[in-house]
Amino acid sequence: MLLDARKNARLTQAELAKRIGADKGYISRIERGLTIPTVSTLYRIAAAMGLTVELRPM
Template sequence: METNNHKIVDYSAVLNVQYGAPGTPERAKFDEEAYAFYTSQILLDARKNARLTQEELAKRIGANKSYISRIEKGLTVPSVATFYRIVNALGLTVELTPAI
């Protein structure tokens, strides 16, 4: 295993090498998959914090357990409407804040 000896590294350079420069199809695919994974983890954590099973959440939004499982694994990206149904079923809200 290599180490960087605690040097600060510009991670965008690493992403450019591994996934292509911003604006390329390869980078767009990576970004889409990363956002899907990030969203899936947020929803998974929220469901667990609400102490609901996948089946209970599925019933609340009129879906089946396997659909919730696919979302939480990042295999399926829910539509915006479904995302909001999930958020509402978990008793949460969405807040948009300016980037720093």
């Protein structure tokens, strides 16, 4: 999901990482499902790609 959004935003892992103040490896681990970002990091990632986060009941 993050991988697709990042590619749609035409960003490399390094570019996205720089925008949120993280390292490329962290973005890679999120994309591979090895780590889950905090809520605040998720919001920073979304903002860096020009997206918003919407919370809805399941």
